[in-house]
Amino acid sequence: METATLDGKAIALGDAYRHAGKILKEAAFPLIAGLGADVAGARAAILLAEQLKGAFDHLASRETLADIDVKRSFGMFTTTANEARLRGDCVVLIGPGLTQAWPGMLERLALAEPPRRGAQAQQPRKVIWVGPDGDEAKAVPGAKVIPASVQELSGVLAAWRARFGGRPVALDAEKITLIDALVETLRNARFGVFVWSASTLDPLAIEMLQALVIELNATTRFTGVHIGGRSGASGVTQTAGWMTGFPPRTGFGRGYPEHDPWRFESSRLVDSGEADAALWISAFDGEKPAWSRADIPLITLAPAQAAPSRGLFIKVGQPGVTHDAVLMGQETGGMTLRRASAPTDAPSVAQAIGAIMAEVSEGAWR
Amino acid sequence: MALTVLRGGHIVDPATGQDAIGDVWFEDGRIVERPDGRSADKEIDVSGHIVMAGAIDIHSHIAGGNVNTARLLLPELHRAIRARLADTPLSTAKWSSYETGRLYAQMGFTTVVEPAMAPHHALQTHLEFNDVPIIDKGALTVLGNDDFLLGMLRDGEKDGAINDYVAQTVENTRSLGLKCINPGGVEAFKENMRAFGLDDVVPFYGLTSRQIFQSLQKSTQALGIAHPLHLHMNNLGLAGNIDTALATIDAAQGLPLHLAHVQFYAYGKEGKNGFSSAGALFAEKINANPNVSVDVGQVMFSDTVTISSDVLKQFNSLPGAIPKKGAIFDGDANGGGIVPYVYKISNYYNAIQWAAGLELFLLIENPEQVFFTTDHPNGGPFTTYPELFALLMSADLRAQHLARLPAEVLEHTTLPSISREYTLYEIAQMSRSGAAKLFGFVDRGRLSPGAIADIAVYKPGRDVAGMFRRAALVFKDGALVVRDGQVSHYTRGKTLHIRPRYDQQITKRLDSYYDELYGLPRSIFDVPDAALPHKDAFAEVPCRI
Numbered sequence: 085m086e087t088a089t090l091d092g093k094a095i096a097l098g099d100a101y102r103h104a105g106k107i108l109k110e111a112a113f114p115l116i117a118g119l120g121a122d123v124a125g126a127r128a129a130i131l132l133a134e135q136l137k138g139a140f141d142h143l144a145s146r147e148t149l150a151d152i153d154v155k156r157s158f159g160m161f162t163t164t165a166n167e168a169r170l171r172g173d174c175v176v177l178i179g180p181g182l183t184q185a186w187p188g189m190l191e192r193l194a195l196a197e198p199p200r201r202g203a204q205a206q207q208p209r210k211v212i213w214v215g216p217d218g219d220e221a222k223a224v225p226g227a228k229v230i231p232a233s234v235q236e237l238s239g240v241l242a243a244w245r246a247r248f249g250g251r252p253v254a255l256d257a258e259k260i261t262l263i264d265a266l267v268e269t270l271r272n273a274r275f276g277v278f279v280w281s282a283s284t285l286d287p288l289a290i291e292m293l294q295a296l297v298i299e300l301n302a303t304t305r306f307t308g309v310h311i312g313g314r315s316g317a318s319g320v321t322q323t324a325g326w327m328t329g330f331p332p333r334t335g336f337g338r339g340y341p342e343h344d345p346w347r348f349e350s351s352r353l354v355d356s357g358e359a360d361a362a363l364w365i366s367a368f369d370g371e372k373p374a375w376s377r378a379d380i381p382l383i384t385l386a387p388a389q390a391a392p393s394r395g396l397f398i399k400v401g402q403p404g405v406t407h408d409a410v411l412m413g414q415e416t417g418g419m420t421l422r423r424a425s426a427p428t429d430a431p432s433v434a435q436a437i438g439a440i441m442a443e444v445s446e447g448a449w450r
Numbered sequence: 451m452a453l454t455v456l457r458g459g460h461i462v463d464p465a466t467g468q469d470a471i472g473d474v475w476f477e478d479g480r481i482v483e484r485p486d487g488r489s490a491d492k493e494i495d496v497s498g499h500i501v502m503a504g505a506i507d508i509h510s511h512i513a514g515g516n517v518n519t520a521r522l523l524l525p526e527l528h529r530a531i532r533a534r535l536a537d538t539p540l541s542t543a544k545w546s547s548y549e550t551g552r553l554y555a556q557m558g559f560t561t562v563v564e565p566a567m568a569p570h571h572a573l574q575t576h577l578e579f580n581d582v583p584i585i586d587k588g589a590l591t592v593l594g595n596d597d598f599l600l601g602m603l604r605d606g607e608k609d610g611a612i613n614d615y616v617a618q619t620v621e622n623t624r625s626l627g628l629k630c631i632n633p634g635g636v637e638a639f640k641e642n643m644r645a646f647g648l649d650d651v652v653p654f655y656g657l658t659s660r661q662i663f664q665s666l667q668k669s670t671q672a673l674g675i676a677h678p679l680h681l682h683m684n685n686l687g688l689a690g691n692i693d694t695a696l697a698t699i700d701a702a703q704g705l706p707l708h709l710a711h712v713q714f715y716a717y718g719k720e721g722k723n724g725f726s727s728a729g730a731l732f733a734e735k736i737n738a739n740p741n742v743s744v745d746v747g748q749v750m751f752s753d754t755v756t757i758s759s760d761v762l763k764q765f766n767s768l769p770g771a772i773p774k775k776g777a778i779f780d781g782d783a784n785g786g787g788i789v790p791y792v793y794k795i796s797n798y799y800n801a802i803q804w805a806a807g808l809e810l811f812l813l814i815e816n817p818e819q820v821f822f823t824t825d826h827p828n829g830g831p832f833t834t835y836p837e838l839f840a841l842l843m844s845a846d847l848r849a850q851h852l853a854r855l856p857a858e859v860l861e862h863t864t865l866p867s868i869s870r871e872y873t874l875y876e877i878a879q880m881s882r883s884g885a886a887k888l889f890g891f892v893d894r895g896r897l898s899p900g901a902i903a904d905i906a907v908y909k910p911g912r913d914v915a916g917m918f919r920r921a922a923l924v925f926k927d928g929a930l931v932v933r934d935g936q937v938s939h940y941t942r943g944k945t946l947h948i949r950p951r952y953d954q955q956i957t958k959r960l961d962s963y964y965d966e967l968y969g970l971p972r973s974i975f976d977v978p979d980a981a982l983p984h985k986d987a988f989a990e991v992p993c994r995i
Contacts, residue, residue: 123577124983134539156523159768159775164570164782166968171640191969200967201597202641202654275640301765305642307780325518326578329528329545339533341543343525410577410981413974417781418515419573420974421981434983449539449583449940450983 087430092393100398101436104363105443107381107396111361114138117350117373118385119332120315120366122409123419125433126323128450129365132441134328135448139335139359141350142320143371144313149345150282151310152321152331154290161297163277163307164417165192173204174273177227178293179237179284180217186281186311192415193279193309195224204274212266214240215284230266238289244270245296270300281311312414315368316403319412319419351375363440366390367400367433385436401430451928452491453477455484459496459907462874463503464818464883465896469875474501476903479928483899496907499922502878503897504560504904506885509680509710509745510826511757512550513564513578513587515571516786519777520755520827521545523788526773527753537939538583551583552937553833558906558921561894561946564589565629565680565710566759569596570782572623573977576945580982583940584931586904586989588889588947590680591623592759594630594662595637596783598963600655603665609672610953616669617952618960624947624977624988626889627677628670629710632684632760633662636784639762646762647684648697659684660701667705673950674995676890678706678743683715686763690719692728696735704741708888711747711825712736713807718862726862727802729809736814743888744814745821748807748838750830751795757827759784767791793830801855803829805863811842812868817876818884836918842872843914890994903928944989951993 088100095103108114116133119126119142133140142148154160168175175195183189195211198204213221215232232240246253248267253260270276278293285293293308300306312318321331328334330343346352353359354375361381364373370390373382382395391397403409404422409432413420431439441448456474463469475482475490511517521528528544535541540548554562562582567575567589579587593599593616602612616628634657635646641653649658667679683698685691695715699707709715712732720726736742758764761778764787768776776789793800807829814820822839826832841848845868852866860866872880886895893901907923920935929941964972979985 127581127983131539152522155519155775155777156525157775159523159771159777161778161780163780163785166782166970167640167780170967194969205654274642305640305780307778321522322515322518322574323577325521326513326547326581327540328543329521329530330525331522339542340530341540341546342530408980410573415970416570416974418571418975419577419981421573421976421978447537449537 087399089391089397091395097398100396101439102443103396104383104398104440107361107383108136108363108440109444111138111381113337113359114361114363115350115353115359116140116363116365118143118365118371119320120368120371121320121433122316122403122411123319123323124410125365125367125403125437126320127327128434128437128441130324130327131449132437132444134336135441135445137336137339139348139353140332141348142317142332143315143366144317145332145349147282147313148317148321148331149333150285150287150290153287154294158291158294160294161301161307163309165309165415168277168309169194171199171201171275172209172277173199173207174210174269174276176276176278177213177216178278178280179215180220180234181284182279182281182311183220185283186414188415189311190223195227202275210269212269234284237285238292241289241292241296245292245299248296248299270306271304273304273306276300276304276306278308279311280308282313312412315366315371316411319410322412322419354380365433367403385433398436399430400433400436401428403432406430407432451478453485453488454492454494454928455490456494456496456501456905456907459499459501461501461897462878463897464875464879465886466898468897474897474905476905476925476928479903481897481899481901481903494923496923498909500874500908500910501897502558502906502908503882503895503901504906504924504926505558505881506561506895507554507559507823507832508563508821508885508888509565509823510562510832511564511566511828512562512582512826513547514567514575516566516757516759516788518578519779519786520757520788523775523777524755524790527755527790535936538937541937547578547581548583551585555584555924555926555932555937556920556935557835557918558908558924559585560904560926561586563626563889566590566592566631567623567625568592568759568781568784569619569623570975572975573981576624576977576982579945580984580987582943584926584937584943586943587945588626590627590629591620591625592629592631592784593619594633594666598960600634600637600652600657600662603657603661604655609668611956612665613669613672614952614956616666617673617950618956620675621949622976624945626946626948626991627675627680628666629680629682630663630666631682631784632762633659635659635684636759636761639765640780644762644766648694648701664701664703667702667707671705674993675948675950676994677888678708680708680710682710682760686714686760687767689717689725691715691717692732695732699735699739699742702739702742707742709742709744711823711828712744713747713749713803713810713829716806716810721858721862723798725799725802727806727809729806730813730864733810733813736819740819743819743821744810745823745825746807746810747823747825747829749793749800749803750824750834750838751793751800751804752830752834753792754827754830755788755790757786757788759786761785761787763787764789795854796856798856798859801859802862805855805859805865808841808848809863809865809868812870817872817879818887820880821885822880836915839877839918840915843877845869845871891991942984945987946989946991948991948993
């Protein structure tokens with residue numbers, strides 16, 4: 085497989101970097117998108133976007149910003165997966181696909197085992213799963229399953245919160261009895277934990293959940309574990325946070341960062357023509373951009389199998405697979421160094437962008 | 451690097467006792483004696499200027515997961531308004547790690563200590579440090595609500611084992627020493643306790659706060675860690691908590707102890723609001739206990755955010771958040787609480803806090819025992835230090851402020867009766883020589899030969915705050931980084947850390963503990979060199995033994 089191609093034809097790597105630099109330098113408002121990268125790759129990409137006075141976005145920003153929107157407009161209670169594992173006596177999983185969003189979830193939360201700490205140590209753990217996918221909940225023996233479609237999730241949370249507050253709901257008596265029993269379980273938890281992924285909840289549903297957490301904390305302890313977005317979204321968001329003060333969907337057109345989730349959304353920028361060149365980064369799995377326009381200059385950094393037939397392609401390695409990479413660990417809630425499991429000499433995103441940066445600006449800060 | 455001389459400045463260097471006109475020579479990043487038979491390659495006339503060592507901030511929350519949560523929580527607090535200068539990327543990105551380095555450098559600060567690094571989140575703190583340009587950084591590792599330590603204490607393990615654990619954790623997290631935050635209280639909050647005092651008992655461990663911090667205090671001494679245990683006491687912010695503070699000083703048993711942001715503990719219950727300044731009483735106690743050092747955590751009237759690993763306290767603060775939101779993180783030991791707040795000069799409680807902080811500064815006699823922090827950003831941002839220094843140096847300026855406070859405040863503080871004005875020498879004791887001693891730095895905070903050439907040159911004028919806000923010249927490791935209050939380019943500072951000695955047996959024991967409890971290798975929490983973007987990120991500071 086070629087290390088670099090232009091419209092599907094092999095070119096030398098050095099020429100590819102020069103060409104990438106030219107495309108980005110000539111653009112009035114270049115976009116750095118996808119951003120499926122480790123911390124070093126995100127760091128390099130953000131420095132490049134700043135240097136170019138362009139914008140940056142991440143491919144899972146919708147999910148990331150759903151959680152951040154709740155945090156910054158309302159507030160948020162969270163804990164680590166390990167604290168949930170050791171102390172959570174009542175774990176409530178919300179929605180389908182959690183094991184897909186976080187394949188290691190069941191192992192990490194050890195839901196079948198009793199908690200280890202506090203008043204509830206060694207007592208059986210109560211596990212409730214609302215709206216799991218097909219067989220997803222079967223892996224947790226004794227879990228109470230509450231069937232619900234994705235569309236119904238926010239209504240379910242609203243009903244819980246209403247009943248927790250002693251307010252009436254327009255449901256039949258049988259359902260109300262079930263909800264009241266469930267609410268009683270929440271109330272009696274000593275260290276309860278909601279687990280959710282913004283891939284199936286919108287910001288209003290997440291806010292409903294967090295409002296319930298605040299109300300539960302009036303008398304007991306309750307908190308949450310949120311599952312981060314794909315392609316390194318959590319690590320990229322943290323990196324963007326300390327570098328610019330803001331999460332992705334941030335632009336540097338005025339020479340300083342401005343964050344605007346609508347203005348700097350990558351598909352809108354490309355489809356509207358506001359961005360006149362794009363650097364697409366998807367180093368984990370080669371996911372393709374979601375925009376529809378195919379006429380702006382495009383540079384793709386992705387693994388070999390994801391080479392597009394159009395535009396400039398530079399092969400990069402996979403973070404934590406072909407090279408060591410710092411990523412946010414869902415299992416710890418913190419940054420960690422993942423050692424390469426199958427090292428190759430493919431450049432990392434940070435190395436590729438470093439080479440492009442050298443074409444854009446001599447002596448740039450790195 | 452060229453042999454450089456700063457000619458004819460007013461040198462204020464308490465470490466060497468200088469307070470007179472003189473020259474400062476430096477070469478290859480270090481201060482040197484005036485060389486015989488060689489002339490300077492570069493001569494800079496600093497006559498009419500003040501020359502000090504680069505300042506050291508001993509307690510400022512500048513990096514780590516909790517700080518980043520605050521950034522993401524409060525986009526409205528930090529909208530940028532101007533483009534950066536050439537060669538200083540992201541330097542005007544407000545509240546970014548890059549801006550932090552630039553703003554500190556412009557004020558003549560060259561070393562800053564982040565006081566709250568959670569062991570399980572150390573790598574992020576170090577990654578953020580990497581992106582704070584110019585200045586040197588260091589952190590304190592937080593222990594005291596962690597199951598491993600509490601379990602050891604409960605089981606009555608020998609001091610040696612506890613010392614090994616402490617030393618191993620400090621080394622592994624690559625820090626300058628130990629911080630303890632509401633010892634036991636954060637663990638108790640997870641068990642739904644809503645208040646936690648010095649002698650309250652942590653559920654399931656049978657330990658009091660007193661026992662926990664005394665143990666860590668002893669370990670710090672036994673390991674030869676220069677910085678005394680850095681303690682965030684119980685009952686922060688509560689009316690009447692002066693009792694906690696006084697009892698804590700008694701509990702220190704004469705051993706070295708650093709009390710953090712003590713202004714937040716200088717409260718009595720006098721007056722119709724049941725809230726008064728106990729600053730004078732507190733200062734008297736500190737004067738009588740030379741084993742205790744403090745930083746103030748001065749409140750400066752501003753829009754800010756409180757960031758603390760005292761999760762219990764931060765949870766209790768949520769109802770008073772301005773704007774009304776916050777983040778509460780129950781971490782693997784301490785975690786964090788982020789609660790925005792606005793200190794208003796018209797607010798009785800805030801005005802008492804402001805006055806209590808100044809009383810502490812002005813009534814503690816030894817400037818090397820009290821440090822100038824605002825507990826950034828908890829009492830106000832670090833960018834208010836210049837105004838704070840001006841307040842300490844002028845009774846008139848304080849009187850102007852006092853006239854604007856709610857009248858009833860004046861009945862519950864001794865501040866109006868205090869005429870003391872700090873001299874530049876005393877400011878330098880607090881911000882340079884004393885701060886260096888507090889961390890055992892032998893080659894910074896001073897201008898003697900052999901010291902790192904971190905130098906701040908200020909142009910005195912009637913505007914004292916302006917003088918401190920915009921240093922005329924700043925040299926970092928001998929390189930000119932600031933001219934006329936502007937950073938011209940970035941250099942890369944170091945992260946300072948210590949490596950106390952310990953018995954390697956503890957490492958095996960910790961590996962099994964993590965394996966058994968979490969089913970995770972402990973190395974997942976490490977800070978390996980390979981995780982950081984640049985080689986040579988660290989510089990080791992020796993321990994006392």
